[in-house]
Amino acid sequence: MVVPKVSVKVVTWEGYPTVEKAASLRKELLAALEKNTQVVLSFSLLDGMDISVLQLLRAAYLEAQNRGKSFHLTGTVKPELARILVLSGFVRQRNDNARELEKEIFGPVFPESVAL
């Protein structure tokens, strides 16, 4: 039996990356997805991010799906970043657990509707 080789890369971003850094962050994620089967991005050291960096998260998820790999978020979300995620409309409720937010950030999920 052939056991598929699993390699996990944890990418850690820090500070408050904005559009000026988006190109290099994109490159970093692409390289990680190229070489590994699973890429995990840690939010713990992030103070915030602008919309260009937020877009990278969904783009990385789509990229991973296209390549048959996986992309996940992990770590604690600092309060300012939690605020930004809600303000940007990517996330509906503040939460400090990045893992619990990935479904919302990666793509449209339907909230429980009041009256469908």
Next chain:
Amino acid sequence: MIEKFKEAFREEAAELLTNLEQTLLELESDPRDPETISSVFRTMHTIKGSSAMFGFDDISKFTHEVESVMDLLREGAFIADRTLIDLTLRARDLITALLAGTTEEHSAEASRLVQEFRTYVSARREAHVAELDASVELPLGSEKSILEIEADASRENGGGPDGASYADDSDPADVAALETFRIRFVPAPDVLMNGTKPLLLLDELRSLGEISITALTERIPPLSDLNPECCYTGWEMTLTTARGLEALRDVFIFVENSAELSIRKVVLESGAGDVKRIGEILVDRGVTTAERIRSVETTRKRIGELLVEEQIATSDQVKSALSEQEHLKRLKEKQDLGTASIRVASEKLDALVDLVGELVTLQARMASTAQNLHDGTLSSISELFERLVSQLRDNTMSIRMLPIGSTFSRFRRVVRDLSSELGKEIELVTEGADTELDKTVIEKLNDPLVHIIRNSVDHGIELPDERAAAGKSRNGTVTLSAMHSGAYVLIKVKDDGGGLNTESIYAKAEERNIIAPGTSLSEQELFHLIFAPGFSTAKTVTSVSGRGVGMDVVKRQIDSLGGSVSVESKRGEGTAITLKIPLTLAIIEGLLVRLDREYYVVPLSVVDGCIEHRREELAGAGKGRNILTYRNEVLPYVSVRDLFDVPGPPPAIEQIVVVNALESRIGFVVDQVIGDYQTVIKPLGRMFKHVEGLSGATILGDGTVALIIDVNRLAGTAQREEALRVQRDRDGNGTRKQ
């Protein structure tokens, strides 16, 4: 009977006065806002009317005076300033005190305040005499009749029945004055390259009113096709605001030429009935037609998913419509508040939670019986029952949940008064006020938060000159925030002050014998010394803080809630204290353990780990002392068997549950660790209330009672017994020597 009404009045008045404090502080920051002025007036008017009705004449008479001043304010005779806010806040405090009963001191304060109000009004009248309309009568001088004021208020409330008090600070009339807009904003792809920051724009929109924002993310391509400087995201928002369309348009003034922008007013359904259905919103938005919606409604899937599947709407469009639906529902709930909510005594709610707890237990028992009997019919009934019970449990728990914002608003007054007393300029910023928490927990959080905030204002934030010298703004900020984190809520009090001074903490702890001289401590351990009993680094004892009580009380109270406290601090930048609080006290995650044939629950929040050991090995390792090595650390341990006098021989292999108790770790030796267990807490009966080391009980699935261990008290008992034993040993040795 009248006493019952009086009590209801007291409760409602107390609630109105809590809101009044908040409204007055809002008035201070925006003294011209007619809505806020009207709200203050209405509160005074309601209290005056109701208090007269229930025979609280002192309150009615005094409130009449304040109400008259507010009426002048409403007429634009002058603009509220700090002095007026101070006076009105004092008046508010006095009314609160009068609700409990009138004393001579209260009467004296009432006369003083009335006099001060009169002096204030005449001074303002002289200052503004040129601007005043000659026809405006000053009621305090000329006794404008109560009837006139009532007629005014009645007109303002749409001529409705007067004297009724509102259950919250947002009166339905306010909501009716608001408008709801649906905004679609899709910026040009190059928006980021020319320096525009869409998030700032969203922040500005948010400041206009209540907003629901949905990001349209479907245009974002996979990473390899993405241009990182391009904006692929758009937004659909639902905004309810009193500021009107113009204010809304102003936000987009610089981007409207390079973006797709549409702003449409949402017509709200008036009267009773449900909020708009999702299909109706989509038809309203022109995404699809009513016929197509009807055609998919016949199938039994969720309509949102169906619409996406059938490619009638995109997921972004459905997500955004759902978000609007939620927004409208919240708005409607606010409008309906006057009629759709009822006041229920909290004891009744507690009794309901108790019954639901019983039901959860019974259901677990039924499930285990069904499993043992291998009865298919009973099993399927049990499954149905389980589903219903878990819905009932969630619903009941949600009734007890309240937004923490009501507690937050009280602290604005604390910060305002304290900072002016200390000559500091401090602003309190609150975030996440709508985070919900069990009402019992919220009540118990008030005191600890007051302690922490007072400490931040007193010790944390520097005086304006010191701040300026350190290159900071003269104004300090205390940020109070709340957010969910799994089954917990994190409440953080953060200041931008000088941060904790670790050297002075160390020196003081040494001086107070809290630590032995020369002890080496990590930064976190040093920070935690501020929670030690009797610790205070303040050089002088002030009325504010610095008595050395406070932070240890905070720690104890948070511990008793099953929560924890953590400290972060950076010299020169500030300190943040985070309280991690469980969402509810009615159900906890527990670790089920066994001693002989009895079961006990240890709250999982304090458990650090479990280890297994052979009894004789452990006895030999400590050389007579109860100590063990755990993760390279020497810890004391105690046999719960011995503490609870459990009969019978212990097993050869026992297990130790290591818990965090009383600022350190301690091991509890038990026969067996069974596993985690959702524990519905039942209080111990009156007879067992004072049993040391137990905090409650729970009923297991098979009907057995398991006792919940109060870890801190049990550790305390163990420590005392150990100290006594050591003392006895020493005394014994001493005797022999003699």
